[in-house]
Amino acid sequence: MTSALGKDLVGLEYLTADQIRLILDTAEPFKEVSERPIKKVPALRGKTIVNLFFEASTRTRISFEFAEKRLSADTVNVAASGSSVSKGETLVDTAKNLEAMRIDMVVIRHGASGAARFLGERIRSNVINAGDGKHEHPTQGLLDMLTIRDKLGTIDGVKVCLVGDILHSRVARSNLWGLSKLGAQVAVCGPRTLLPRGIEDLGVTVFARIEEAIEWADVLNVLRLQLERMERGFIPSLREYYRVFGVTVERLAKVQRPLVIMHPGPMNRGVEIDSRVADGPHSMILDQVTNGVAVRMAVLYLLAGGRPELADAAKGAGGE
Amino acid sequence: MTRPILLRNGRVIDPSRGLDQTADVLLADGKIAAVGPGLGAPDGAEIRDVRGLVVAPGLVDVHVHLREPGNEDEETVASGARAAAAGGFTAVCAMPNTDPVTDNQAAVGFIVRQSVRAGLARVYPIGAVSVGQKGERLAEFGEMVGAGAVAVSDDGKPVASGHLMRTALEYARTFNIPVADHCEEPTLAAGGAMHEGLVATRLGLKGIPAAAEEIMVARDILLAEHTGGHVHLCHMSTRGSVELIRRAKERGIRVTAEVTPHHLTLTDAACEQYDTHAKMNPPLREPADVTALGRGLREGVIDCIASDHAPHAYDEKEAAFDEAPFGIVGLETAFGVAYTALVQGGVLTLPQLLARMSAVPAEVFHLPGGTLALGAVADVCVFDVTAPWVVRSADFQSKSRNTPFAGRELVGQAAVTLVAGRVVHERQPSSRPPQPH
Numbered sequence: 125m126t127s128a129l130g131k132d133l134v135g136l137e138y139l140t141a142d143q144i145r146l147i148l149d150t151a152e153p154f155k156e157v158s159e160r161p162i163k164k165v166p167a168l169r170g171k172t173i174v175n176l177f178f179e180a181s182t183r184t185r186i187s188f189e190f191a192e193k194r195l196s197a198d199t200v201n202v203a204a205s206g207s208s209v210s211k212g213e214t215l216v217d218t219a220k221n222l223e224a225m226r227i228d229m230v231v232i233r234h235g236a237s238g239a240a241r242f243l244g245e246r247i248r249s250n251v252i253n254a255g256d257g258k259h260e261h262p263t264q265g266l267l268d269m270l271t272i273r274d275k276l277g278t279i280d281g282v283k284v285c286l287v288g289d290i291l292h293s294r295v296a297r298s299n300l301w302g303l304s305k306l307g308a309q310v311a312v313c314g315p316r317t318l319l320p321r322g323i324e325d326l327g328v329t330v331f332a333r334i335e336e337a338i339e340w341a342d343v344l345n346v347l348r349l350q351l352e353r354m355e356r357g358f359i360p361s362l363r364e365y366y367r368v369f370g371v372t373v374e375r376l377a378k379v380q381r382p383l384v385i386m387h388p389g390p391m392n393r394g395v396e397i398d399s400r401v402a403d404g405p406h407s408m409i410l411d412q413v414t415n416g417v418a419v420r421m422a423v424l425y426l427l428a429g430g431r432p433e434l435a436d437a438a439k440g441a442g443g444e
Numbered sequence: 445m446t447r448p449i450l451l452r453n454g455r456v457i458d459p460s461r462g463l464d465q466t467a468d469v470l471l472a473d474g475k476i477a478a479v480g481p482g483l484g485a486p487d488g489a490e491i492r493d494v495r496g497l498v499v500a501p502g503l504v505d506v507h508v509h510l511r512e513p514g515n516e517d518e519e520t521v522a523s524g525a526r527a528a529a530a531g532g533f534t535a536v537c538a539m540p541n542t543d544p545v546t547d548n549q550a551a552v553g554f555i556v557r558q559s560v561r562a563g564l565a566r567v568y569p570i571g572a573v574s575v576g577q578k579g580e581r582l583a584e585f586g587e588m589v590g591a592g593a594v595a596v597s598d599d600g601k602p603v604a605s606g607h608l609m610r611t612a613l614e615y616a617r618t619f620n621i622p623v624a625d626h627c628e629e630p631t632l633a634a635g636g637a638m639h640e641g642l643v644a645t646r647l648g649l650k651g652i653p654a655a656a657e658e659i660m661v662a663r664d665i666l667l668a669e670h671t672g673g674h675v676h677l678c679h680m681s682t683r684g685s686v687e688l689i690r691r692a693k694e695r696g697i698r699v700t701a702e703v704t705p706h707h708l709t710l711t712d713a714a715c716e717q718y719d720t721h722a723k724m725n726p727p728l729r730e731p732a733d734v735t736a737l738g739r740g741l742r743e744g745v746i747d748c749i750a751s752d753h754a755p756h757a758y759d760e761k762e763a764a765f766d767e768a769p770f771g772i773v774g775l776e777t778a779f780g781v782a783y784t785a786l787v788q789g790g791v792l793t794l795p796q797l798l799a800r801m802s803a804v805p806a807e808v809f810h811l812p813g814g815t816l817a818l819g820a821v822a823d824v825c826v827f828d829v830t831a832p833w834v835v836r837s838a839d840f841q842s843k844s845r846n847t848p849f850a851g852r853e854l855v856g857q858a859a860v861t862l863v864a865g866r867v868v869h870e871r872q873p874s875s876r877p878p879q880p881h
Contacts, residue, residue: 214762215763215764235766236766236767237647237648237766238647238648238765239764241718242763242764256648257648257764257766258648259647297648320644320645321651321653322641322642322645325642326642326645
């Protein structure tokens with residue numbers, strides 16, 4: 125079955141602007157489901173979904189699980205530790221065994237870039253990438269975009285700067301593709317050691333200093349600084365990182381207009397972001413989390429072959 | 445013992461002597477017995493009419509991995525020698541990164557015996573530079589040379605220690621063998637899976653920068669100059685390396701270099717879709733590197749083409765890109781890929797290509813062959829350089845199938861390969877291309 129999105133959701137690089145808009149539009153009616161006393165619609169009743177997480181995850185895994193359950197799918201969670209994966213089974217064997225149990229979809233998080241595509245090419249089930257190595261995390265990109273659209277009414281023409289460790293960030297890549305396709309201007313800012321080679325060639329502005337980025341941007345999407353990077357010598361210390369690149373109240377106060385502040389989590393308070401900013405009036409960090417469930421419901425619904433124009437009806441049919 | 449063979453009316457190309465004419469070649473007693481037009485056939489000779497085909501010295505590959513001992517499911521000396529013969533190679537040099545490592549005379553002798561037993565293309569062992577390829581203590585070059593080693597290398601692993609490289613180059617002078625180095629600065633390359641550039645950025649894969657190779661090329665050149673030793677630089681992949689070698693040769697330093705068919709034809713774009721058959725080390729680079737390598741080969745800055753034939757079991761490559769091993773098989777596609785890209789592409793003439801794949805590598809590693817001179821070993825290949833053929837990895841003589849060229853239509857194929865005057869490969873009718881309409 126070919127859905128409006130194709131068989132799999134591997135990354136935003138491979139979607140058209142129309143497909144991305146379709147997901148965001150489809151997410152709108154699903155937002156309301158989570159606000160109901162009985163948070164359930166029958167759209168995916170009878171579908172079996174496996175959440176295959178080879179890397180630790182709290183937010184993304186739970187968000188997917190809620191999305192699946194609120195669409196009435198049957199779900200199974202498989203974590204790498206304590207499964208056959210820890211006994212040396214290969215990714216493709218794990219997947220084929222799951223498929224032999226007749227499942228419909230796999231949500232996969234894996235440490236290797238390309239793992240979701242690899243899986244999608246080898247099994248018939250729909251595959252949704254929940255983060256593959258340093259490649260993409262498309263549903264995070266989508267929920268970030270939905271949050272920007274909610275707050276600013278549009279994505280077209282909005283100036284979004286991704287701040288921090290771009291080199292190792294799959295969130296950065298998904299943001300970059302998705303936002304540029306919908307007409308946003310995208311910039312990155314971080315220490316040169318954490319910016320990938322050739323990033324300028326992707327049509328991205330590079331800011332060496334956070335002050336310049338704040339001066340320019342409408343939205344800052346502050347990425348998590350993975351603490352192990354410091355040990356590998358990419359930055360000298362967390363203290364210095366905060367001092368040079370931290371998004372602080374003082375730095376934001378230098379510009380007159382308010383900036384939208386986002387963070388994909390989990391945050392390192394006092395490293396990449398000042399707590400007063402994270403908890404401040406312009407922070408959309410928890411809205412992002414809320415939108416994550418709606419966006420994932422939309423993706424699941426569309427990949428399962430759900431017709432976008434019926435999304436409203438699909439949710440209406442269930443619930444109470 | 446073997447019947448003499450008379451190859452009649454071929455286009456005879458002997459790059460070692462600048463010969464390119466229609467002539468006959470007579471092979472007898474394992475030697476080149478005569479070359480010239482209208483040769484008479486001695487009694488009992490087998491006469492083969494090779495009109496329309498090219499008769500040239502058998503190809504020589506100074507860089508292959510044959511996996512025996514240790515990974516005989518992927519390749520053995522015999523299957524590798526069969527693949528070599530199928531590709532037009534009459535001699536190959538086997539790298540020592542076997543399991544256990546070929547780092548002593550007994551291990552070297554084993555490869556020699558397996559080669560003799562197979563009786564196909566000649567397999568010359570390369571001994572390890574360091575014991576266990578650990579990069580610490582020198583292996584016993586003298587004993588290994590005595591047992592048949594033709595060079596030393598820790599290929600697969602770079603010689604990280606400058607001191608070890610220096611002593612290897614100095615010590616190897618006693619035996620007049622090259623020290624072949626896989627140039628890679630390990631801390632820059634660590635964890636890398638492909639060329640560091642835009643494609644790696646998009647795919648989210650850790651890159652190996654060009655500088656990781658060039659730093660070691662520069663170091664090796666300086667150490668060769670300092671010691672007077674002969675350094676042979678394996679599988680060059682960057683335009684910067686070509687320039688470093690060019691300047692070193694201008695200064696008369698004893699440096700030679702090789703390049704693979706894939707680095708001469710493919711770029712990092714082949715890694716798109718996370719194709720693990722495009723994962724090799726050094727990685728495929730950028731179009732400007734491909735151009736510079738071809739030019740370097742034409743100008744003699746790069747001495748020869750070597751395949752870096754690296755067999756892997758199919759399920760090892762059936763993995764996420766980061767988790768798949770480096771390397772591709774190359775013996776059976778090397779000539780076709782090189783002919784199609786370089787000769788048809790106007791970079792080299794056919795005699796130049798044959799020189800870079802036979803005479804020159806034989807000279808660099810001091811091997812017999814690579815020539816049709818009278819009295820030389822009768823290691824000869826008859827090539828078809830007109831009929832297109834399609835690479836079908838299922839038809840490979842190699843035990844492994846890991847090639848990025850599957851499905852490619854190529855021109856240039858070994859029709860008959862002879863080692864010591866004996867036919868060791870003959871193109872099968874099934875692999876003949878369909879007749880042109």
